[in-house]
Amino acid sequence: MVFSSRVTLVITGLLLLSACRSEPIQFHTLTPVSAATPPQGAEIRIESISVPPQVDRPQVVIRQGDSGVAILETQWWAASLVDELRSALADQLSSSNPRHSVSVRLDVQRFDSIPGQYALLDVKWRLRQSPASKSPLLTCRTVLQSPSGQGIDELVIAHQNNVRRLATVINQAADRGAADCPASQ
Structure with missing residues (x-):
């Protein structure tokens, strides 16, 4: 009887532990x-990046319905969202665009994630060319x-595409000498 109750206790404990996994x-x-090796010579400086507090967390945050959000406890960014944006951009x-030395500041207004629909990046950004270029400071929203x-x-992957497209827009502005804001890609 003692052996049977110990076995039952061990089995019950293991079942409880597996249920908590x-x-x-x-x-x-x-x-x-x-696959490409980054070119040498260009200086790209990200001055600062800010993101909305709702998504400023290690977990991926998605929208649900018209007014809800869900924090996905098992889906995380490899670094903070700000650091992910900084390194990706x-x-x-x-x-x-290895030809330009630029400085960029980003203020993300919205970073929406809606599985099955879209990823959205709404960002105000400021571009400053190197002092030698004599180009004016440019502030845009994309x-x-x-x-x-x-x-x-x-x-x-949809968010990666948005970052790639943002880089293209910023590079267009750098190519034109920061005269005006380019159209979104």
Whole structure:
């Protein structure tokens, strides 16, 4: 009898422990895999990036319905969202436009994630060329939206696309000497 009750106790304990087991955490990045070697010579400086407090967390945050959000406890950014944006944008700017030395400041107004619909990046940005260029300071607002599939991986790829497109818009402004804001891509 004592042996049977100990076995029952051990089995019950193991069942309780397995019931408490959670899904593994998946980590995501805004920097896509790139086969190209970043060019040398350009200086891309990200002065600062701010993001809305609702998404300023390690977990991926998605919109639900018209007024709700969900914090996905098993879907995390590989770094803080600000650091993810900084490294992804620096990567895109340096690999796509090595001719310019620029300084950029970003103030993200919205960073919406809606699986099965779209990823949205609404950002005010300021571009300053190197002092030698004599180009004026340029302040612009760019809104980018990319379609997304149902999965979180597809949503992250849509956000990667938005960052790539933002880098293209910033590079267009740098190419034109920061005379006016380019149209969104």
